[in-house]
Amino acid sequence: MKRLRYAPIALLGILLMQVGCNSSALQLRDQLYLHRGEFRQRLANKQDLADKFLACTGQAHDDPSNERRDAGTLSESSPLQRQKGQALSLRPLAAVIELIRRQHPEKAGSLSILAEVFEEVDTDTIARIDLDKLKQIAEAARQWHGHIGLDEDQFEGDSSRFARLLLAYNKAYFGDLSYRTRSGSIGTGVRGVLKITSQGFVDRSGNAFLFPGISAEIEMSSSSPVRAAASMVDSQRVSADLTRIFLEAFFDTAFRVPAVHGATALRVAPSSREFSYPEFDADHPAIPVEALARVTRDSLRAEAAVVSIVGKTVRGGSVLGTQNETLAATLETAAGVIVKKLVEHEGFCYFQVITGQTASTPRDQNEATVK
Secondary structure, three states: OHHHHHHHHHHHHHHHHHHHHHOOEEEOOOOOOOOHHHHHHHOOOOHHHHHHHHHHHOOOOOOOHHHHHHOOOOOOOOHHHOOOOOOHHHHHHHHHHHHHHHHOHHHHHHHHHHHHHHHHHHOOOOOEEEHHHHHHHHHHHHHHHHHHHHOHHHHHOOOOHHHHHHHHHHHHHOOOOEEEEEOOOOOOOOOEEEEEEOOOEEOOOOOEEOOOOOOEEEEOOOOOEEEEOOOOOOHHHHHHHHHHHHHHHHHHHHHOOOEOOOOHHHHOOOOOOOOOOOEOOOOOOOOOHHHHHHHHHHHHHHHHHHHHHHHHHHOOOOOOOOOOHHHHHHHHHHHHHHHHHHHHHHHHHHHHHHOOOOOOOHHHHHHHHHO
16 A cells, blocks of 8 residues: 555656656747748749749759759768758758868767757657757757867868858957047157957848957948947856857858848858858849848747747756756757748749849859959
8 A cells, every 4th residue: 555655656757757867858849930931831832943942942042043953962961961852951050060070079079969950840649849959959959169269260261151151240240349549748759559349240131249348449441430338247148149150151151141241240251162141132132121131030939939949948946947047048048049030032932933133242243253
């Protein structure tokens, strides 16, 4: 009888353990996961447009049109090709992952977890995001930024677009500091040193992020400097920002959605084997300017929706809740940026297809100049 009395307690303990082991994944399929499924649904009865949309999502936006058939080709062993019916929008991500693996084999583990998270988020039949894997992404971001700090010169000489974008984004976030001499008082002969700070990391949509401890004269132009006061360095904000920068660099390397003027990506010099990061050309727009604004709003709404879902979970009283506010801010930011960048990519493709316009690649622009 005594053994029977404790049997329900033991059973409850086993169930709780199972819940704790299996409930780290948040379902996005039935949540307010904005816009991504809508793109395909709107084109469901327009096969020609649907085919063009899928072809667009399977490549970077500046891929030359005559190379687009092969842009998404991957090996069968790729982590993003395991599941049947995998969305084409993951192919550019997988190509970047495989390239970085070859150049940075010591970081294969962090890239594998990235592949798994993207696969689960982007597959319509699953549409979930695993919080435990998000923690590993945050750790991967910390390691990459730490590697920059230890050997910035190595990153300067790295030929991969990802390394150069990440370095540029990291430096811009920390103010991309420079110093210049300034004349001293008349007759003293002493010159001082003036610190110059950039406006921070500017993403492809034009949103700026700056390390909160920076206090300097931000020179937006030679004639109109802007003075900015520093705010308190906050672990939540900094941790979330660095994770955001890491993911922005990764997705921008893969998708290369055209950026607006002033974006940090446009200041990164290309290697000899690649084109510059594409800038949105108002004279020859890939999509109408109004559609560009719509893509930005839709991607921000998707980010807000997923941040809300993840934030509610990690800050709530469920088994997934955490008492670590810095970790919570980092996880919700990682989830939000992942979804934002996918919506950004597919939204740009959607409007490009329905408006019948094609992207103007750097190669096309060069040829037009020659003519």
